[in-house]
Amino acid sequence: MKLKNVLITVSNIEESKKFYHDLFGLDVILDTDGNIILTEGLVLQDINIWKEALNGDVIMQNNASELYFEETNIENFVDNLKQKYPNIKFVNELTTFNWGQKMVRFYDLDGNLIEVRTPM
Structure with a gap:
């Protein structure tokens, strides 16, 4: 068995499609009525x-x-996020852990939680 996709619900497909493209570079693979599959699953x-x-x-x-x-x-990602989506709600602002890894957590336009970290 193989996990193929992760589905999240959104209130505005077009705004969410733009959000995930603007910030993460995800592109549309398939667009059906009310369902959009983006790259990365x-x-x-x-x-x-x-x-x-x-x-x-x-x-x-x-x-x-x-x-x-x-x-x-x-750092560039967080600057881009704040510039393009100034009303975004942060859970954790950009944080550096004692082992050197950096992390930020925030909600997307519909309250789906997102975490971004630097690779280990």
Whole structure:
């Protein structure tokens, strides 16, 4: 068995598609009505489709999971994030651990938790 994708729900597909392209360079592989598969295996799904599939509400910003990325030039990434999305909500501002690795955590436009670290 092989994990193929990770799906997150979003309230505005077009804004989220732009967000993940602007910050992470993810491009659209497949765009169907309310579902977009991006490079690296991330799937954006319209929140209403997910609500219908669950037959219930979706709880955003639940901190039960996160998307994890690595970036060698994390300072430039954080500057770009703040410039393009000045209202982004940070969980942890840019932090340097005592072993030298750097990390930042924030929420995407819909409250999906994202962590970016420098490689070990």
